[in-house]
Amino acid sequence: MAIGSVLLGGALGYASVKFRVEGDPLVEKIDAILPQTQCGQCGFPGCKPYAEAIAKGEADINCCPPGGEEGIRKLADLLGREFKPLSGEHGIEKPKSTAVIDENVCIGCTLCIQACPVDAIVGAAKQMHTVIASQCTGCELCLAPCPVNCIAMVPIPETIDNWKWKYPVFAVRKAA
Amino acid sequence: MNVRELFKFTGGVKPASHKAESNQAAIAVAPLSPVLTVPLRQNAGLASRPLVQAGDKVLKGQIIAGPGGSISVAIHAPTSGTVRGIETHPIPHPSGLLSPCVVIEADGEDRWIEHSAVDPYSLPVDELRMRLRDAGVVGLGGAAFPSFVKTQHSPTQDIETLILNGAECEPFITCDDLLMRTKPDEILDGAAILAHIAGAKRIVVGIEDNKPEAVSAMSTAAAKRSGLPIEVIAVPTRYPAGGEKQLIRVLTGIEIPFGKLGPDYGVQCFNVGTACATARALLSGEPMISRLVTVTGNVERPGNFEVRIGTPISDLLKLAEPKADTDRTLMGGPMMGFALPTLDAPLVKATNCILAGSKAMFPPPGPEMPCIRCGSCARACPMDLQPFEMFWFSRAKILGKAQEYHLFDCIECGCCTYVCPSRIPLVDYFRFAKSEIRAREKENEAADAARLRYEFRLEREEREKQEKAAKLAAKAAETKAKLAAAGDADEKKALIAAAMARTQEPKAEEKPSAE
Numbered sequence: 001m002a003i004g005s006v007l008l009g010g011a012l013g014y015a016s017v018k019f020r021v022e023g024d025p026l027v028e029k030i031d032a033i034l035p036q037t038q039c040g041q042c043g044f045p046g047c048k049p050y051a052e053a054i055a056k057g058e059a060d061i062n063c064c065p066p067g068g069e070e071g072i073r074k075l076a077d078l079l080g081r082e083f084k085p086l087s088g089e090h091g092i093e094k095p096k097s098t099a100v101i102d103e104n105v106c107i108g109c110t111l112c113i114q115a116c117p118v119d120a121i122v123g124a125a126k127q128m129h130t131v132i133a134s135q136c137t138g139c140e141l142c143l144a145p146c147p148v149n150c151i152a153m154v155p156i157p158e159t160i161d162n163w164k165w166k167y168p169v170f171a172v173r174k175a176a
Numbered sequence: 177m178n179v180r181e182l183f184k185f186t187g188g189v190k191p192a193s194h195k196a197e198s199n200q201a202a203i204a205v206a207p208l209s210p211v212l213t214v215p216l217r218q219n220a221g222l223a224s225r226p227l228v229q230a231g232d233k234v235l236k237g238q239i240i241a242g243p244g245g246s247i248s249v250a251i252h253a254p255t256s257g258t259v260r261g262i263e264t265h266p267i268p269h270p271s272g273l274l275s276p277c278v279v280i281e282a283d284g285e286d287r288w289i290e291h292s293a294v295d296p297y298s299l300p301v302d303e304l305r306m307r308l309r310d311a312g313v314v315g316l317g318g319a320a321f322p323s324f325v326k327t328q329h330s331p332t333q334d335i336e337t338l339i340l341n342g343a344e345c346e347p348f349i350t351c352d353d354l355l356m357r358t359k360p361d362e363i364l365d366g367a368a369i370l371a372h373i374a375g376a377k378r379i380v381v382g383i384e385d386n387k388p389e390a391v392s393a394m395s396t397a398a399a400k401r402s403g404l405p406i407e408v409i410a411v412p413t414r415y416p417a418g419g420e421k422q423l424i425r426v427l428t429g430i431e432i433p434f435g436k437l438g439p440d441y442g443v444q445c446f447n448v449g450t451a452c453a454t455a456r457a458l459l460s461g462e463p464m465i466s467r468l469v470t471v472t473g474n475v476e477r478p479g480n481f482e483v484r485i486g487t488p489i490s491d492l493l494k495l496a497e498p499k500a501d502t503d504r505t506l507m508g509g510p511m512m513g514f515a516l517p518t519l520d521a522p523l524v525k526a527t528n529c530i531l532a533g534s535k536a537m538f539p540p541p542g543p544e545m546p547c548i549r550c551g552s553c554a555r556a557c558p559m560d561l562q563p564f565e566m567f568w569f570s571r572a573k574i575l576g577k578a579q580e581y582h583l584f585d586c587i588e589c590g591c592c593t594y595v596c597p598s599r600i601p602l603v604d605y606f607r608f609a610k611s612e613i614r615a616r617e618k619e620n621e622a623a624d625a626a627r628l629r630y631e632f633r634l635e636r637e638e639r640e641k642q643e644k645a646a647k648l649a650a651k652a653a654e655t656k657a658k659l660a661a662a663g664d665a666d667e668k669k670a671l672i673a674a675a676m677a678r679t680q681e682p683k684a685e686e687k688p689s690a691e
């Protein structure tokens with residue numbers, strides 16, 4: 001909390017401006033860094049509970065695989081702690097993926113809908129379901145409940161829209 | 177040509193202009209290629225939405241894709257023929273990635289769809305804007321920003337001056353020069369229409385003074401006209417005089433601060449090619465299906481070609497006969513262009529130049545050396561930035577700091593890279609930093625949306641739980657009341673049995689459904 005009050009002296013974080021501030025602003029700041037995948041790999045039921053645990057000092061900063069190294073760096077910066085690599089026991093950083101339902105196999109059981117923390121799956125009982133790719137966080141929580149194993153994680157392909165200029169060092173070495 | 181006081185923009189460089197190679201020959205019309213590949217993503221903003229499918233017969237000028245959003249325009253068939261399909265194909269982009277294109281097999285007849293001219297001054301300006309959008313008119317200076325969007329400005333912006341950009345400051349490129357020499361009247365017709373739509377009160381044409389023929393052709397054409405006052409002004413040749421803020425500065429003296437644009441100061445700029453396309457769209461009813469392209473550099477016959485959109489760049493390059501040692505092809509000029517990963521890509525509306533290069537022409541830069549903080553880059557920067565500071569933070573990936581140094585005001589003109597004694601590819605670092613920042617902003621937006629959706633779901637689950645509890649409580653109270661009312665023991669038993677049965681029922685109707 002001591003760290004919290006020091007940090008509080010600064011400007012309000014983006015998240016706390018945009019969203020209702022409930023309770024501890026430090027939690028909001030930590031939560032703003034977490035990727036909001038809501039996958040539970042950190043051992044907490046969602047990003048916010050993990051943020052609360054970090055704020056209370058009950059959890060380390062390197063337990064979120066989707067946030068990856070960069071997320072840990074940001075948390076370390078925010079909290080004035082040392083960077084440490086991702087703890088292996090919570091999983092590894094994977095390429096960003098979205099769930100895709102094989103619509104020919106889906107039996108419309110709605111189990112995945114119930115599992116999806118961000119309501120990214122649409123469909124009604126006994127009708128084929130679909131993932132809204134833009135809303136899927138890639139948490140994989142819908143995979144296990146599916147009784148016919150028709151959901152697969154597909155890495156997001158590189159397109160003209162999400163393509164990024166690469167860090168120049170490589171280009172320079174190649175050209176030289 | 178009027179004599180008037182000109183202003184100077186800060187920084188800039190004077191690279192060898194290499195204009196003479198390609199501005200001698202008359203404009204040639206590129207022959208029709210048998211297959212035209214028209215990318216759906218051509219304008220800045222959103223990609224267009226296809227309106228044809230495999231097997232459709234199309235006529236030249238027929239709309240094959242409609243605007244895909246508010247910043248997007250229509251796309252037209254560059255010739256008559258049959259649609260082979262919507263296929264993913266390389267497009268001219270530094271990534272070399274594929275993107276959906278309408279592929280048209282030409283029937284060789286090149287038959288126009290019915291089209292007609294309109295009198296722009298008898299139509300409401302909003303109607304004219306929509307016509308520009310539906311004619312696919314985008315800026316031909318290189319950025320391909322939809323022109324109809326640029327003619328619309330917020331009520332607080334009062335456009336006083338329309339600047340016609342004929343500076344063409346980038347080395348090697350001469351397509352605007354040739355256009356001004358050959359079609360000055362059409363350019364000014366278009367400029368007058370754009371000024372009318374934007375509500376501008378005067379037109380100022382800025383042309384670098386290394387193009388005397390263009391200056392005189394435009395001046396002569398301007399002198400013949402009545403209507404809005406038009407000034408044609410030769411501006412000193414100094415790269416990047418054709419940058420929007422630089423040209424505004426030179427012609428009007430207005431210094432536009434960081435983060436602001438021309439319209440905030442009563443000025444809007446259009447490229448001369450865009451003005452010409454505007455005139456063609458409204459006064460002839462012909463949509464944007466071709467453009468003037470300079471093909472130059474390491475070729476035997478450099479020159480300018482009128483080329484259909486969708487023509488394979490390899491076909492176009494052949495017309496100029498590249499020399500044997502050509503080892504790279506750039507789209508755009510040497511300062512702002514990029515190397516094409518493949519010549520398979522088609523020509524798009526943004527292609528102003530195809531530049532063939534060789535090792536001899538562009539010797540590989542020596543190895544990158546550490547920054548000595550000499551400040552040359554800052555003196556050369558036309559945007560008054562401090563490139564070495566932005567470089568420092570971009571290289572260390574401290575992106576927030578780079579942004580504080582106005583990274584997003586960098587126009588990627590390349591002046592800093594050009595002068596850097598340590599041969600640091602500064603612009604490459606800035607492009608990297610900009611795209612990284614944009615990607616992170618997108619990620620943050622997605623995370624914010626996910627957080628909201630998750631909170632919404634938690635709230636809904638909580639509400640459902642409470643509603644269920646309330647319902648159960650109500651039921652219990654009801655049963656209790658009935659029990660109290662029923663004196664008879666058998667009746668009590670029946671009620672309890674019924675309640676038990678209800679708890680066994682499947683809860684089909686309670687399943688949550690996604691919205």
Ligand code: SF4
Nearest residue numbers: 037039040042047064
């Ligand atoms: S591991 Fe999953 S639930 Fe935990 S903070 Fe990271 S994204 Fe959120």
Ligand code: SF4
Nearest residue numbers: 116136137139140142
């Ligand atoms: S669709 Fe599956 S992977 Fe995607 S957010 Fe929902 S539960 Fe997670």
Ligand code: SF4
Nearest residue numbers: 547548550551553596
């Ligand atoms: S010109 Fe090059 S060496 Fe000089 S300050 Fe700029 S980046 Fe550094």
Ligand code: SF4
Nearest residue numbers: 557586587589590592
């Ligand atoms: S590329 Fe950017 S930083 Fe470099 S000179 Fe041009 S505007 Fe300035």
